[in-house]
Amino acid sequence: MRCKPVARRLRNMAHVALLSVMGLSFAASVSAQDGNVIKIGVVSPQSGANSRYGAYALKGAELAVNEVNATGGVLGKKLQLVQGDSQCVPAEGVSATQRMIRFDNVSIIIGDVCSSVTLAMQPVVEQAGVLLLNAASSNPEITYRAGVGGYKWTFRNYPTDESRAAAALEYAAKKGYTKFAVLSVDTDFGRGAITFTKKYLPRYKAQIVSEDYYKETETDFRPVLSKIKYSGAQAILMYGLADTTPIVARQMHEMALGGKIELVGNAEFTNPSTIAAAPDVMNGAIETVAWLPSWSNPRSLKFVDDYKKAYGDVPNVHAYTHWESVHLLADAIRNAGSAKTADVRAALAKIHYESVMGPVTFDDHQQAVVPIVLLEVVGDKAVNEGVLSSRVDYSAH
Amino acid sequence: MGLFILEQIVNGIVAGSVYALIAAGMTMIFGVLRAINFAHGEYYMVGTFAAWYVISKLGIDYGTAIVLSVAISAAIAALIGRLVMQRLVNAPFQSGVLATLGISLILQNAVILAFGGGYKMFPGGWLDPVEFLGIGMAQQRIVLVGAALVMFGGLEWMVRSTHMGKSIRAVSQNPECCQIIGIDVEKVVRRTFVLGTALAALSGALTGPINVSLYGGMGESITLKTFAVIVMGGMGNVRGTLFAGWMLGVAESLVAGSIGLQYRDSVGFIALLLMLMCRPTGLFSPKARF
Numbered sequence: 001m002r003c004k005p006v007a008r009r010l011r012n013m014a015h016v017a018l019l020s021v022m023g024l025s026f027a028a029s030v031s032a033q034d035g036n037v038i039k040i041g042v043v044s045p046q047s048g049a050n051s052r053y054g055a056y057a058l059k060g061a062e063l064a065v066n067e068v069n070a071t072g073g074v075l076g077k078k079l080q081l082v083q084g085d086s087q088c089v090p091a092e093g094v095s096a097t098q099r100m101i102r103f104d105n106v107s108i109i110i111g112d113v114c115s116s117v118t119l120a121m122q123p124v125v126e127q128a129g130v131l132l133l134n135a136a137s138s139n140p141e142i143t144y145r146a147g148v149g150g151y152k153w154t155f156r157n158y159p160t161d162e163s164r165a166a167a168a169l170e171y172a173a174k175k176g177y178t179k180f181a182v183l184s185v186d187t188d189f190g191r192g193a194i195t196f197t198k199k200y201l202p203r204y205k206a207q208i209v210s211e212d213y214y215k216e217t218e219t220d221f222r223p224v225l226s227k228i229k230y231s232g233a234q235a236i237l238m239y240g241l242a243d244t245t246p247i248v249a250r251q252m253h254e255m256a257l258g259g260k261i262e263l264v265g266n267a268e269f270t271n272p273s274t275i276a277a278a279p280d281v282m283n284g285a286i287e288t289v290a291w292l293p294s295w296s297n298p299r300s301l302k303f304v305d306d307y308k309k310a311y312g313d314v315p316n317v318h319a320y321t322h323w324e325s326v327h328l329l330a331d332a333i334r335n336a337g338s339a340k341t342a343d344v345r346a347a348l349a350k351i352h353y354e355s356v357m358g359p360v361t362f363d364d365h366q367q368a369v370v371p372i373v374l375l376e377v378v379g380d381k382a383v384n385e386g387v388l389s390s391r392v393d394y395s396a397h
Numbered sequence: 398m399g400l401f402i403l404e405q406i407v408n409g410i411v412a413g414s415v416y417a418l419i420a421a422g423m424t425m426i427f428g429v430l431r432a433i434n435f436a437h438g439e440y441y442m443v444g445t446f447a448a449w450y451v452i453s454k455l456g457i458d459y460g461t462a463i464v465l466s467v468a469i470s471a472a473i474a475a476l477i478g479r480l481v482m483q484r485l486v487n488a489p490f491q492s493g494v495l496a497t498l499g500i501s502l503i504l505q506n507a508v509i510l511a512f513g514g515g516y517k518m519f520p521g522g523w524l525d526p527v528e529f530l531g532i533g534m535a536q537q538r539i540v541l542v543g544a545a546l547v548m549f550g551g552l553e554w555m556v557r558s559t560h561m562g563k564s565i566r567a568v569s570q571n572p573e574c575c576q577i578i579g580i581d582v583e584k585v586v587r588r589t590f591v592l593g594t595a596l597a598a599l600s601g602a603l604t605g606p607i608n609v610s611l612y613g614g615m616g617e618s619i620t621l622k623t624f625a626v627i628v629m630g631g632m633g634n635v636r637g638t639l640f641a642g643w644m645l646g647v648a649e650s651l652v653a654g655s656i657g658l659q660y661r662d663s664v665g666f667i668a669l670l671l672m673l674m675c676r677p678t679g680l681f682s683p684k685a686r687f
Contacts, residue, residue, distance in 0.1 A: 183658075219609070226654055254533055
């Protein structure tokens with residue numbers, strides 16, 4: 001007797017649940033068919049040790065979306081940003097991507113900043129037939145696996161560490177450095193860059209005298225700096241996090257290593273606040289970058305101005321690459337004359353886009369051939385030591 | 398080679414002094430409450446943030462900021478002590494685990510909510526390098542080790558000679574008897590808690606300049622290392638904590654400097670496992686205290 005009402009209530013609840021699921025899927029199909037917007041997903045770290053990068057990336061993309069929409073959108077449709085938080089953790093990035101694809105019906109995604117996450121996202125978008133344009137990860141494997149390498153749907157509009165590592169090493173060798181210590185972040189970015197640096201070491205008769213990788217939250221570098229001090233290294237190869245560079249620099253300053261051991265690699269060495277943390281250590285640091293705020297192209301300077309007006313601070317390279325990549329996608333959609341994923345993909349493969357750094361084209365691994373800039377810190381300023389092509393010789397791998 | 402090892406030992410003693418200062422509070426709180434304070438690293442974080450806030454937003458100099466940050470953290474701890482910690486007297490141990498884990502989440506996220514999740518740079522500190530046996534280090538590190546020695550000396554004196562110290566010892570030995578003879582156990586717990594967390598906050602304010610950056614989640618990894626230190630030192634044993642902290646710091650430095658930086662955090666956990674397997678009463682006491 002007492003079971004009946006419970007059973008009935010359960011049945012009613014099941015009905016309600018079924019109806020709400022149907023309602024949700026109806027709503028989802030409506031938004032998928034909603035012809036007035038083109039959704040662009042941005043997967044980036046919005047929390048955790050790399051959230052600084054994610055915040056820049058998202059603001060850059062947002063600025064570009066607003067700019068495109070202010071001029072009437074693309075093909076008469078507005079762009080709409082959908083964001084996901086990867087926390088720089090592969091599993092989180094994959095679930096953010098899946099949520100975007102399944103529930104938000106996004107078919108074009110820009111992501112992630114962290115190489116480890118991008119590598120994990122590649123098979124997910126491949127299976128779903130969703131376009132992934134990476135704008136900030138530099139691990140070489142990402143494009144070794146794309147285009148003729150396998151993954152049809154991954155593109156990258158960012159230089160790979162293979163070309164960056166080669167350029168930085170060449171310049172360091174020119175300055176007479178042959179003994180290097182490795183102190184990079186323990187991720188696919190940090191380790192990948194070093195793997196490819198090792199490939200070029202014999203060319204300059206250079207060697208690695210010590211090799212350490214730090215976890216993203218590390219703050220005490222003294223033991224490893226002591227080791228480097230006694231190893232005879234002339235320079236530290238560092239592919240690391242922007243937030244960590246001031247810590248290492250200040251601890252090197254304490255140990256009076258400034259001017260004795262130089263930093264070479266990529267970890268925002270040329271950022272004014274990093275230089276200010278320990279000017280004697282940062283002086284002489286060599287870095288290869290995809291862009292810098294002082295780049296004297298009028299469109300680039302306008303971007304820096306607009307960004308400052310909108311968000312109050314100077315954009316970093318991730319803000320720039322996400323901003324440029326949204327414009328690049330808008331251009332591809334315009335060229336394709338359709339927002340269908342396959343059409344946009346085809347248009348992207350043969351695009352000739354004029355970026356603020358120079359022309360952008362994609363090679364057969366769907367890797368953008370974009371210029372990279374070699375910088376050296378002199379005094380408290382970053383000095384441009386040359387612009388190089390980032391074309392990768394895949395056969396050499 | 399000799400100089401290299403000496404330098405790693407010095408590095409380890411500096412890092413170990415930080416662990417010891419934090420662990421001293423945790424081990425005292427364990428003594429009176431029989432509860433592990435999972436939020437202990439968060440008071441270290443709150444101390445660093447308080448110092449950062451008063452320096453960068455209110456323009457106060459670093460020396461005063463240390464005092465203020467300890468006072469602010471102690472005030473927060475006094476509130477939490479009254480609302481949460483004193484209720485844990487005679488409560489089952491699960492309540493302690495849940496309550497302190499909850500406080501840890503609340504403190505961490507309150508700081509992220511108030512100041513944002515990104516890294517901040519710590520201004521100020523006594524960073525001019527001094528040379529000592531050919532080892533260059535910031536004055537701040539010497540201050541830090543000095544502060545640890547003074548604090549441990551003070552704690553030793555307090556538990557031996559003052560009324561409060563004697564009550565702490567009494568409560569950690571037998572809370573029921575204390576209640577019978579008229580010691581206000583809740584008051585002792587509250588005071589011990591405030592003292593313990595103030596030590597963690599002091600350590601946070603002192604390490605700010607050499608760790609350079611601060612962020613909401615910075616307390617987590619410190620809490621984990623503190624476990625290893627208090628087990629090595631003997632749970633509830635204040636003096637043992639200083640030596641255990643130094644031992645962990647030196648072992649970590651030697652591993653980071655000779656095997657690899659990426660293996661450094663494994664040292665604490667290996668030490669913890671070995672201690673629990675071979676000598677669960679700690680290195681310095683022949684028999685279990687409780």
